[in-house]
Amino acid sequence: MGFKTGDFPPVDTETFLDLPLRERIRLLALHWAEYGFGTPKMIHTIYLVKVLVLYMIGGVAVATATSGAGPFWDVTQWWNQPIVYQKLVLWTVLLEAIGVAGSWGPLAGKFKPMTGGARYFAQPGTIRLRPWRRVPMTDGDTRTLLDVILYVGFLASLALALLAPGRTTASLLEALPDNTSGLVRPALLIAPIVLYVLCGLRDKTIFLAARGEQYLPALVFFAVLPFTDMIIAAKLLIVIVWIGAGVSKFGKHFTNVVPPMVSNSPTMPFTSIKRAHYRDFPRDIRPSGLASFMAHVGGTTVEVITPIVLLFSTDRWLTLAAVAVMVIFHLFITSTFPLAVPLEWNILFAYLTVFLFLGFPNSGGYGVFAMSSPWLTVAIVAALAFFPVLGNLRPDLVSFLPSMRQYAGNWASALWAFAPGAEAKLNTIAHRPALNQVDQLLAMGYDPAVAEITMQQTIAWRSMHSQGRGLFSLLYKHIPDLDNWTVREAEFACNSLIGFNFGDGHLHNRDLIDAVQARAGFAPGEWIVVWVESQPIHKGTQAYVVIDAALGVIERGTWEVADAVEALPWLPDGPIPHTVTWRHDDEPVVGASR
Incomplete structure (x- = not known):
């Protein structure tokens, strides 16, 4: 694979399409096992530049400049500032909703143009998919001017909350007396929360594109909870996301995901390692024992056990080790460039792991049992776990993303x-x-x-x-x-x-x-x-x-x-x-x- 030249399947383009479909699938699957999509490295470079410049540098620059927690190049000044954390979440939601984060570009099936999102959501007449037929005022499948207004209003409300300076609160100063940056003003989060829901009721595509199943609860926590409860609730949210994804990998599907994912990784230069993920390449390309180990030890076990350690550990070194494991986990996923390319999501989760569990350790008064009311803890856990539980029992009722079954192989x-x-x-x-x-x-x-x-x-x-x-x-x-x-x-x-x-x-x-x-x-x-x-x-x-x-x-x-x-x-x-x-x-x- 070259920088500008991809690894196209070694077939005769004049005769290949005349072959029976089974033979075409066999040849292309064998090629995928060794080269993945065969994408030129230039494409991966474009993604990396987008993530580094637009998402990471751009997001941190905006978050620090609007909160006084900078300068952005001095990580020690802002990595554990609560308002920076809040604004990076808002920045991620904004980019996802616009369509320039996940599901962007050639690896997601967008060749020309490379961006979907706003090109569809801000244009009347495009297809709209309501999530539930019984919700009043959602009839039809055509985007109207009202839908466009709601969507543009959603983007504007996110931008306003992102750009506005923070405000200190009594609960913040009680926990962090020296904090001067404050938090995102709760009043500015009401509009994004309401519009998140309204846009989603009219068109489930917008809600899922903006990853509402994960970021909407975070915005609600920002808006209504006192500071310490907000941090603990955020820990519960990320842990349930991880464990939900881990549980969804139980069973027979996920082992089949790992080999083609590794084969598609531009960071895996050794064809021998790619082949090792298959039983007997090229005769049998079902998953090998190595693939099963990677799936259920490197995947399932990590996503279930490590978050539980993070949620309850009060030992500094054990917590540090668990944080390192989850950061490496997300960086590994990023390195494989999975289809739909959720790179920004993985980078954010790597940062959130460090921010939440090292910046606000359980031993420092931010453990799960330190929430102001045990009933609040129970209510938050029940609310966050509702759709994952329902989605695993009745997947026909709950979409793949609210079910927290990210890249588990068990897909509709x-x-x-x-x-x-x-x-x-x-x-x-x-x-x-x-x-x-x-x-x-x-x-x-x-x-x-x-x-x-x-x-x-x-x-x-x-x-x-x-x-x-x-x-x-x-x-x-x-x-x-x-x-x-x-x-x-x-x-x-x-x-x-x-x-x-x-x-x-x-x-x-x-x-x-x-x-x-x-x-x-x-x-x-x-x-x-x-x-x-x-x-x-x-x-x-x-x-x-x-x-x-x-x-x-x-x-x-x-x-x-x-x-x-x-x-x-x-x-x-x-x-x-x-x-x-x-x-x-x-x-x-x-x-x-x-």
């Missing part, structure tokens, strides 16, 4: 299949700020075959995860001539329609399909979607639906997770078994025999 996922030529109908949608990804690549000067092979790398990536085997099995069952169809990874594809995705299948579920169908008008049998829900923590199955965009749901059923995990990505032994629980009587036969 989908593949989109288009009859020959039908994908072009998506480009007819009005008020859409971006074209289909393959057309974005063509606009950048890619050869048509190269552009198509590049996009097919993403479906090979999906095949390396457990859900991919089940989803491809459904496509082979429902589309006899699938080799001639265009198959797209839904996480990437929906980015060009709504401006954001983060591995969350709830952002491209039936609601999005219906919204697109109302605008593009696919004929029966032209666009087939296979969609699967996350696995509930107490079941061994995943529930799927097959959707014809023109006709609606045509089949429901389940598959055994164990069957999906045991299959090879390209399904050489055929589709995995499915249990059909409901089937539309008039389901059309698509493909060659239609």
Whole structure:
């Protein structure tokens, strides 16, 4: 891999697309195992510059300059200042909401333009996805002028709270008598909190893009809690985020995440180590014992045990060691450049670990039992744990992000299949700020075959995860001539329609399909979607639906997770078994025999 030249799959571009889909998946999955997406290092450099200059230097400069806690280049002056912590959270929310933090750029499926977010959220007529149908005044799937006003108001309220000077409080001075910077004024946080909720009720995409499941509770703590309680509540928040993510890695899915993630890391120069994460490369690229160790010791164990140590430890050296472990953990994730590229989130969490647990140690009066009321502690823990618990038991009711299942492999996922030529109908949608990804690549000067092979790398990536085997099995069952169809990874594809995705299948579920169908008008049998829900923590199955965009749901059923995990990505032994629980009587036969 060069700085400007990527590692393109070693295939004959003239003949590759004529191969059967299974063979294409096999070749691209084997290439991913050694090179990942094969992205030129120039792209990773752009991300690093964005994180370093825009996010880190820009955020610290704004936070210190507006709070008097600077200068920003002297870390010793501001790293443990509460107002800097608050303003870095506000800065992160602002960048996430605009669309220049997570889910940005080529690694997230945004080639030209590289930014989604505000290009969609600030434009009337774009697609809007309400989270709950029963909420009054949220009908429809089209963004209105009201939605734009709410969104722009949200950004403005964040900026105002960020730029305004701090104010001291009695509870702050009681804990830190020498503090002169103060805290963000609680009154300035009311508008961001209210607009966070209103924007989210109108469009779940905005709420999830701004990472409301994590930052909204923090803003509430800033606004209503006295200083010591605020710090302890922030500790509870980050610990529940960590433990929730760790618990979500229980089971069979996460082991399948680690090998393709390591393979995609530009900081892993040794092909031998990448291959070691697979059982018997190139014959068997299911996860190896090393991958399992990395997943459940380096991942699950770290995310469950270390946060508990941080929450209760009063020993300085034990706390320091636990802080170091979590900082390294987040820096490692950053170094792999995972798809959706949540780099800012990981950098912030590394800083928060140091700020909360070293800056305000449990032994200094900031332990979990030092909160002003034990009932307040219970209430905060119950509120923070509600959606993770519900989401693990009923993933159909709670999105992947509020469930705290970040990058755990247990995702709601989908593949989109288009009859020959039908994908072009998506480009007819009005008020859409971006074209289909393959057309974005063509606009950048890619050869048509190269552009198509590049996009097919993403479906090979999906095949390396457990859900991919089940989803491809459904496509082979429902589309006899699938080799001639265009198959797209839904996480990437929906980015060009709504401006954001983060591995969350709830952002491209039936609601999005219906919204697109109302605008593009696919004929029966032209666009087939296979969609699967996350696995509930107490079941061994995943529930799927097959959707014809023109006709609606045509089949429901389940598959055994164990069957999906045991299959090879390209399904050489055929589709995995499915249990059909409901089937539309008039389901059309698509493909060659239609």
